[in-house]
Amino acid sequence: MKILVYGAGVLGSYLAYELVKGGHNVTILARGKRYNELKEKGLVIKHYLQLKTTITKLNVVDKFNQDDYYDTVFVVMQRTQIDSMLPNIYCNKKCKLYVFVSNNPSADATYKKIQENSIIKPKMLFAFQKTGGRRELGKVISIHIGKTSFSIGDISGDISYKTFINKIFVNTSFKLYHSPNIDAWLKFHIALVVPIAYLTYFADGDLKKIARNKKMLNLTIDAISEGCKVVKTCGYEIEPKDLKDYLNRKRRLLYWIFKIMAATPLGKLAASDHAMSAVDEMKYLSNEFDKLKKSSGILTPNWDKLEKYI
Structure with a gap:
C-alpha cells in the first residue's frame, strides 16, 4: 500500500521503519533539519534493547498537497x-483514511473539526503507539520490546476498518489492539502519563533521583x-x-x-526524555485533564500535590 507517515519524530520514525519492513510504499513527511537528515542519510534508528542500528531508505517529502x-x-x-x-x-x-497517533484527550474535537471542514469527509481513526526514545545526532534511539503495542479505534464505534x-x-512487529472505545482509552492513558511527567519534573528529568524514593513513587501511583x-466518573x-x-x-x-524503570536507562528512554522535551505538550494535557477533574467533582489530593511540579 501507499502510505504517508506525517511526522518524523521518535514515534513516526519507528512506525515508518516497521511499515517499510511490512512491504509498503512508505513516504515520511519532515521539515527543516530533519528533512535534510532523512534525505541525506536515510532513516537511521538505533534499536536500544536489540543492540542494532538500521538504515532505511524511503521517500521523503516536506509538503502534503491537496x-x-x-x-x-x-x-x-x-x-x-x-x-x-x-x-x-x-x-x-x-x-480517505487518516490515523492520528498521539496523546489526544480531545479526539472527539479533532474528529468534529475534520468532519465539518474537510472537502471529502475522510475516515478517521485514533491510536497510540507504545514506543519511546529520543532523537540524537541525526538518528533515533528507539526503545521497544517484542511485539510493540499499537492501540487503535474509531470514536464512533464503527469496526468496519479492522480488516484494512x-x-x-x-x-510488522506491532501487536494491534482494537479498542472498543478509543476515546476512553486515550483519556485513561492521559491519567497515566501526566502524573509520570509530573514526577519527571520533580526529579529535574533524572528519574534515578527518585528510584529509591518510596513516597514519591507511591504518590505517583x-x-x-x-x-x-x-475519567470513570x-x-x-x-x-x-x-x-x-x-x-x-x-x-505492587x-x-x-x-x-526499575526509574533506576535504569529504560525510564529515561521510555518516559523522561519525552517529558523533558515536550513540556508544552504535557502542560496542555495537564490543563485538559483539569477540565475533566472539574467536571467530575472528585477530590484529587495526590494528583494536586504532583501537579505543582510542572
Whole structure:
C-alpha cells in the first residue's frame, strides 16, 4: 500500500521503519533539519534493547498537497501540533483514511473539526503507539520490546476498518489492539502519563533521583488512581480493562515496574526524555485533564500535590 507517515519524530520514525519492513510504499513527511537528515542519510534508528542500528531508505517529502494520494495517512505528532496541520487535511481531495497517533484527550474535537471542514469527509481513526526514545545526532534511539503495542479505534464505534488496518500491519512487529472505545482509552492513558511527567519534573528529568524514593513513587501511583477515577466518573468505562488490575491487585507489581524503570536507562528512554522535551505538550494535557477533574467533582489530593511540579 501507499502510505504517508506525517511526522518524523521518535514515534513516526519507528512506525515508518516497521511499515517499510511490512512491504509498503512508505513516504515520511519532515521539515527543516530533519528533512535534510532523512534525505541525506536515510532513516537511521538505533534499536536500544536489540543492540542494532538500521538504515532505511524511503521517500521523503516536506509538503502534503491537496492532490496527493495515499491509501492511509498516519499523523504522528504531539496534540499541540495537530490543529495547525488540519487545514492540509481539509484541502486534500484524495486521501480517505487518516490515523492520528498521539496523546489526544480531545479526539472527539479533532474528529468534529475534520468532519465539518474537510472537502471529502475522510475516515478517521485514533491510536497510540507504545514506543519511546529520543532523537540524537541525526538518528533515533528507539526503545521497544517484542511485539510493540499499537492501540487503535474509531470514536464512533464503527469496526468496519479492522480488516484494512490488519492488512497494513501484517509482517510488522506491532501487536494491534482494537479498542472498543478509543476515546476512553486515550483519556485513561492521559491519567497515566501526566502524573509520570509530573514526577519527571520533580526529579529535574533524572528519574534515578527518585528510584529509591518510596513516597514519591507511591504518590505517583495514587495520583494515577485518582486520575482514573476522574475519567470513570465522567462516564467512561475503564479501557484497557487490565488497567484496573494494575491499580488494585497488581499495584505492587506496578510499583516495582516504576522503580526499575526509574533506576535504569529504560525510564529515561521510555518516559523522561519525552517529558523533558515536550513540556508544552504535557502542560496542555495537564490543563485538559483539569477540565475533566472539574467536571467530575472528585477530590484529587495526590494528583494536586504532583501537579505543582510542572
